[in-house]
Amino acid sequence: MTSARTLYDKHIDSHTVCRLDDQGHVLLYIDRQVINEYTSPQAFSGLREARRGVWRASTALAVVDHVNPTAPNRVAAMPDAGGARQVSYLAENCRDFGIELLDILDKRQGIEHVIAPEQGFILPGMVIAAGDSHTTTYGALGAFGFGIGTSEIEHLLASQTLVYKRLKSLRVTVDGALAPGLTSKDVIMALIGRIGASGATGYAIEFCGSTIDALSVEARMTICNMAVEAGARGAFMAPDEKVFAYLKDKPRAPKGALWEQAVEQWRALHSDADAQFDREVSLDASSLEPMVTWGTSPDQASPIGARVPDPQDVSDLILRQDMRRALNYMGLEAGMALSDIVISHAFIGSCTNARIEDLRDAASVVRGKRVAGHVRAMIVPGSTEVRNQAEAEGLAAIFIDAGFEWRQSGCSMCLAMNDDVLAPGDRCASSTNRNFEGRQGAGARTHLMSPAMVAAAAITGRLTDIRHFGDRP
Amino acid sequence: MSLQPFTRVSGKAAPMLAANIDTDVIMPKQFLKGIDRAGLDRGLFFDLRFLTDGQPNPGFVLNQPAWQGASFMVVGPNFGCGSSREHAVWGLKQMGIRALIGSSFAGIFYDNCQRNGVLLITLDEPLLQRLGRVVSQPEGAQISVDLQAQEIRLHDGELIPFEIDTLRKTALLLGLDAIGSTLQRSDQIKAFERQHLAANPWLS
Numbered sequence: 001m002t003s004a005r006t007l008y009d010k011h012i013d014s015h016t017v018c019r020l021d022d023q024g025h026v027l028l029y030i031d032r033q034v035i036n037e038y039t040s041p042q043a044f045s046g047l048r049e050a051r052r053g054v055w056r057a058s059t060a061l062a063v064v065d066h067v068n069p070t071a072p073n074r075v076a077a078m079p080d081a082g083g084a085r086q087v088s089y090l091a092e093n094c095r096d097f098g099i100e101l102l103d104i105l106d107k108r109q110g111i112e113h114v115i116a117p118e119q120g121f122i123l124p125g126m127v128i129a130a131g132d133s134h135t136t137t138y139g140a141l142g143a144f145g146f147g148i149g150t151s152e153i154e155h156l157l158a159s160q161t162l163v164y165k166r167l168k169s170l171r172v173t174v175d176g177a178l179a180p181g182l183t184s185k186d187v188i189m190a191l192i193g194r195i196g197a198s199g200a201t202g203y204a205i206e207f208c209g210s211t212i213d214a215l216s217v218e219a220r221m222t223i224c225n226m227a228v229e230a231g232a233r234g235a236f237m238a239p240d241e242k243v244f245a246y247l248k249d250k251p252r253a254p255k256g257a258l259w260e261q262a263v264e265q266w267r268a269l270h271s272d273a274d275a276q277f278d279r280e281v282s283l284d285a286s287s288l289e290p291m292v293t294w295g296t297s298p299d300q301a302s303p304i305g306a307r308v309p310d311p312q313d314v315s316d317l318i319l320r321q322d323m324r325r326a327l328n329y330m331g332l333e334a335g336m337a338l339s340d341i342v343i344s345h346a347f348i349g350s351c352t353n354a355r356i357e358d359l360r361d362a363a364s365v366v367r368g369k370r371v372a373g374h375v376r377a378m379i380v381p382g383s384t385e386v387r388n389q390a391e392a393e394g395l396a397a398i399f400i401d402a403g404f405e406w407r408q409s410g411c412s413m414c415l416a417m418n419d420d421v422l423a424p425g426d427r428c429a430s431s432t433n434r435n436f437e438g439r440q441g442a443g444a445r446t447h448l449m450s451p452a453m454v455a456a457a458a459i460t461g462r463l464t465d466i467r468h469f470g471d472r473p
Numbered sequence: 474m475s476l477q478p479f480t481r482v483s484g485k486a487a488p489m490l491a492a493n494i495d496t497d498v499i500m501p502k503q504f505l506k507g508i509d510r511a512g513l514d515r516g517l518f519f520d521l522r523f524l525t526d527g528q529p530n531p532g533f534v535l536n537q538p539a540w541q542g543a544s545f546m547v548v549g550p551n552f553g554c555g556s557s558r559e560h561a562v563w564g565l566k567q568m569g570i571r572a573l574i575g576s577s578f579a580g581i582f583y584d585n586c587q588r589n590g591v592l593l594i595t596l597d598e599p600l601l602q603r604l605g606r607v608v609s610q611p612e613g614a615q616i617s618v619d620l621q622a623q624e625i626r627l628h629d630g631e632l633i634p635f636e637i638d639t640l641r642k643t644a645l646l647l648g649l650d651a652i653g654s655t656l657q658r659s660d661q662i663k664a665f666e667r668q669h670l671a672a673n674p675w676l677s
Contacts, residue, residue: 017665018658023638027658029665031676039557041508052652056666067506082506089508123675133557133581147581149559151588151651159655161662165638197493198551198577231551233580254675262675297493318549322492415556417502434555436497438520 004272006169007238008204011144015127017161028164030156031126034112035062035099037086038417039131043154044093055160057098061121062090064104065111066417070349070380070407076105079419097157110383110409113137113225113351118385120250124239124266129156134351134433136232139224140217141247142239142269144204147228167233168278170203171271174211176286181466183361184219185353185431185450187211188226189291191283193301201231203279206271211285212237217246218355225352226433229298238270290466292338293435293448295326300435301448302338304465310334329437330445331425338463341447345428346371346404346458347440348451349380350414353431356386356393358451363395365455365469371403372461378405378420380412404458416440429457476590478648482571483617484544486608487534494548495555496582500564513560514567535568539611545618547605548575550598553582562589572618574625576601587641590648592620594635604633620646 005013017027040062047054054060067083078084087104094101102108108115113134116122124142128135131153138145152162174187192199205227212220220237227235244263247253254262289303300323302309311323311334327334332341348354348362359381371377379399381387387409390396396406413420414432416439422428424443431454435446447463456464504516522533529536535543546565552575553561562585565573572592586593596604607613607627617626620642625633644651655662670677 015669017662021638021640023640025638025640027655027662029662029669038505039559042510042559045509046652050652052656055662080506085508086506125673126676131557133555147557149557149562149581149585149588151559152584155588155652155655158652159659159662160666161655163640163651163655197554198579201551201577201580231554231579258675262673265673297495318490318492325491415497415502417505434495434497436495436555438501439497442501442520 004275006271006275006277007206007236007269008144008167008169008234010269011125011127012166014125020163024166026164026166027161028127029161030129031059032121032128033060033153033156034116034121034128034130035060035153036066036112036132037064037090038066039150040093040153041086041089043150043157044089044097046154047157052158054097054099054157059160060099060157061102061116062094062099063102063109063112063115064090065109066411066415068104068410069418070410070412070420072407074105074408083418107384110385111351111354111411114355114382114386117141117221118250118383120247120253123247123253123262124243125269129162133228134225136228136235137221137225137351139234139236140220141243142236142266144234144236146234167204168202170200170205170279170281171277172205172207173280173282174207174209174285175282176211176284177214178211178285178288179467181452182288182290183450183452184215184222186288186291187283187285188223189293189298189301189448190288192226192230192299193291194283195230195281197229197297197299198231200227203232204234205232207235207237213240216357217242218357221355222352226298229433239266290453291449292453292463293446294330294332294338295323296329296435296437297326298433298435298448300326304338304453304463306338308332308334308336308338339465341427341463342461343375343427343429343447343457343463345422345426346375346377346454347380347413347428347430347432348454349378349382349412350432351382351411352433353451354380354382354386356389358431359386359390359395362451362455363398365452365466366402366404366459367398369402369459371458375458375461377403377458378407378413380407380420381409384409413440429454429463475650476648479571479590479592479620479645481617481619481621482544483615484571485540485542485614486545486547486574486616487540487543487614488547488605488609489534490547490549490605492549493551493554496553496558496561497555499553499561500558505558505560510563513564516560517564517568539614542569544569544571545616546570546573547601547608548573550575550577552578554579557581559585562586562591566591574601574604587644588651590645592618592645594618594625594637596633596635600633
């Protein structure tokens, strides 16, 4: 009889208020939530209508990120009535319920999943739920984060808990050294391509292996962030010295003796050696190539050296039809080289890939070069702090000299809820997380890839293998 | 807020069997700018349902006479993937959809449906495909779903049983207010919280 537990078990066990049945449902205590302007309004209205309060307001942090413009000159006003109403209602709700708000002019403003770690709001061992699917990002800090809808936000605000069903556990082991030019984005895109867009549905993923150990904390965030594109309802890594170093001295991280006590406890946050997982997948990082998507689902991805696949080669009828629909939407012919795909836009931004290391990567690619004449290229930093740091490091000047627009922070063209929207037929190399139909604008076409690959595509005007980028004239 | 209970519902079932229908497709971005739930029936599947000139797309299943006014949808794998936007579920509900039948659903979407009284039924892939073929014929579109008995009844009387967790079933049958139920455990939550914050004092 073994009592060995996975890290997922430890997160859930330590946050279980009570069991609700023998089918895996528990009442789960949630340590923190992050609130944005577009998924929260109806939750607050629900509280108001039922005359309920917020259980523990200090555990929530609100930020404006989805609807705000990213124009270089930042102003408080929202350009459209809907966005303006959402932003003012968020301010009203935060004031009335006592929740801290980082509004659009705050120096700490930014995309929720960038600013929450940046502020030390997320710590190892925490369970976090928030009204955004990419809440999985926090797994890189050894926390357990997952996305919820608006009704659950209301439930959480009112009770600090959620009715939660235990997931199955999936361990993904990534070993080997990444070749020069490859990033954690290529790791997660390769994984999604392999297991599919619902390959991890019903699972929480624990990532481990020498590749993960070697990655920076920010690079790990990219992996946990995009794990939701494989259907995972949570993805995390055991916290290590890199995580502790990343968090130490963050504004909201514990200080002094409390910090020492916390780190001591966090060191126990790992799966027991003989813990059993419901499923195991392994990935050889040394064999990976830079990845790009060619379709309208994140799992429709291939190495940049490949060709657009032919639906005729697929035996499964549904898969074949999906592939046909995707290629039709994307305006691509089976058999064409991915590196022949010409783009009209390049976008570096989003909670997946707009942190300072991403911008350093991209800047190193574009330094001294010019964006192709037919390409509109934009950089939208993940947070205002990232933007300020990039300016201090001289990265902004490199981007501007190369012909990129250097913008303010927000979710921006990742989901195009603000005025950063593509037109029908536009084709964008994008450092974001979803290549869905219409995601960046109705009829617009998205190719996902790493920030460095977006930078290279911006310069050449077509999808480009970063490994051979320097060879090009 | 309590919900409309789901007991036994009869109506048309519309097939939409493509894989990975995401919530961006179910409810596009331009319908996400409200602070209430109003008007989301207009946005549902907007880019598929309407042509660029604003006219209904006659090729879209919910615009076709046999499936117009459907109470159910029979959907492909990983339906509801992507964004957490509950607007997708509000839109489905406002269009009159009471239950979705599929082989797999995205996790956040699954919970959002549950919290809005929309029943999700999961069948294994071959059975789902067969059901999809049946309701794709206009004469097979009429079905009924009995949650208490956990059965789908097809137009010809065939019964398809389905599984559902008891906790979810009870909540749907009674239209329970989940927050009210949880807050009955306030003392338990407070006791847990005291012990949790004592063990992890940096969380205070």
